[in-house]
Amino acid sequence: MSETHSGGCHCGAIRYQLAGKPKDVALCHCVDCRRNAGAPVMAWAGYAEDSLVMTKGEPKIFKSSGATRRSFCSDCGTGLFYRNEEILPGIVEVQLSTMDDQEALPPTVQIQVAERLGWMKTAHQLPEIQRFPE
Numbered sequence: 001m002s003e004t005h006s007g008g009c010h011c012g013a014i015r016y017q018l019a020g021k022p023k024d025v026a027l028c029h030c031v032d033c034r035r036n037a038g039a040p041v042m043a044w045a046g047y048a049e050d051s052l053v054m055t056k057g058e059p060k061i062f063k064s065s066g067a068t069r070r071s072f073c074s075d076c077g078t079g080l081f082y083r084n085e086e087i088l089p090g091i092v093e094v095q096l097s098t099m100d101d102q103e104a105l106p107p108t109v110q111i112q113v114a115e116r117l118g119w120m121k122t123a124h125q126l127p128e129i130q131r132f133p134e
């Protein structure tokens with residue numbers, strides 16, 4: 001039985017499917033990812049390009065720097081894919097949090113920690129509240 005994962009953007013205009021296993025699953029702390037996501041860290045699953053099939057809609061592409069191409073939904077703005085033919089030929093990096101099952105592929109490494117926000121290193125030590133504060 002072969003492994004498949006599905007996902008899409010927040011509004012549902014774009015849907016995709018992934019066949020097989022990712023080559024790697026990583027948390028990326030680089031400034032580019034953070035600026036693009038508006039978030040302190042980004043989770044990625046790297047797949048061979050032919051593992052990805054679009055099942056609904058087509059994302060827009062933003063050339064963020066150099067050969068980097070970031071795909072997103074032009075309706076709701078959700079970021080979906082990262083491609084860079086110079087650094088990662090034949091690979092599509094998928095934003096893990098756009099997958100229907102976000103627990104299925106736990107990250108195994110943190111990359112670009114040279115650019116990590118100082119306070120992210122100890123974020124797991126912050127007080128935890130199950131829902132919103134009272």
Ligand SMILES: [Zn+2]
Binds near residue numbers: 009014073076
């Ligand atoms: Zn959307």
Ligand SMILES: [Zn+2]
Binds near residue numbers: 042
């Ligand atoms: Zn990054």
